[in-house]
Amino acid sequence: MSFLYRFAVAITRKQPYLDWANSLNDGVELTPEMSDENRTIYLVPETTPEAVLSTILDDYWEGIFELELGSWLPDDARWPSDRTRAMFDAWFDVDVTSNVYDLSPEEPLTQQQVEAMDLDVALSQCAWCEIDLEDGAGRTVAFTLAHRDRVSHREGLSLPIRIDEDRIVMGIVTPADSEPARAGDDLIFRVCTGGCERALRSAVPKALKKTFRD
Numbered sequence: 545m546s547f548l549y550r551f552a553v554a555i556t557r558k559q560p561y562l563d564w565a566n567s568l569n570d571g572v573e574l575t576p577e578m579s580d581e582n583r584t585i586y587l588v589p590e591t592t593p594e595a596v597l598s599t600i601l602d603d604y605w606e607g608i609f610e611l612e613l614g615s616w617l618p619d620d621a622r623w624p625s626d627r628t629r630a631m632f633d634a635w636f637d638v639d640v641t642s643n644v645y646d647l648s649p650e651e652p653l654t655q656q657q658v659e660a661m662d663l664d665v666a667l668s669q670c671a672w673c674e675i676d677l678e679d680g681a682g683r684t685v686a687f688t689l690a691h692r693d694r695v696s697h698r699e700g701l702s703l704p705i706r707i708d709e710d711r712i713v714m715g716i717v718t719p720a721d722s723e724p725a726r727a728g729d730d731l732i733f734r735v736c737t738g739g740c741e742r743a744l745r746s747a748v749p750k751a752l753k754k755t756f757r758d
Contacts (some may be wrong), residue, residue, distance in 0.1 A: 669714075688730055705751050713751075
């Protein structure tokens with residue numbers, strides 16, 4: 545158990561938010577039940593001895609407002625443009641607490657930590673049979689992507705590719721300015737043996753076509 549030096553801000557979307565979401569006519573209705581089941585918790589730094597809600601919202605209401613709108617509609621051109629603090633208070637109920645504990649401190653806590661863990665797996669395990677690879681062991685299998693621009697946000701990070709219902713292989717998207725990328729090696733995998741390499745070369749192109757078609 546680890547105490548976190550953060551205040552936790554819990555957001556509940558009120559009726560005006562639901563009315564806005566449902567006015568977009570995007571084919572999905574946001575019900576109060578759905579909204580309550582997907583409440584958001586924001587962690588903010590401890591800046592005062594006690595968690596004073598008004599002080600916290602003075603600093604963070606705009607960012608929270610944008611994140612809450614973006615969670616339903618990424619296109620910010622369709623967000624309400626005249627957002628104010630009074631509007632925020634009308635759209636959201638907010639609870640805050642200073643007692644925040646991490647009950648699994650050994651598990652990744654942030655997206656950055658998850659990304660680092662996934663990258664380590666892609667570098668240290670065979671992508672096909674998942675056995676651990678010793679330093680310098682195994683081989684690299686590379687593929688050229690017909691739609692590299694669609695994974696540009698993953699450059700230098702891992703990219704999971706679903707082969708079938710039971711298997712996902714973990715590759716790495718090479719940085720655009722790297723030597724492998726310039727040679728056409730957009731997506732690379734680590735494997736242990738020629739057998740795993742052959743299996744990967746057979747399965748991945750089909751999976752990539754399905755991924756980019758979907």
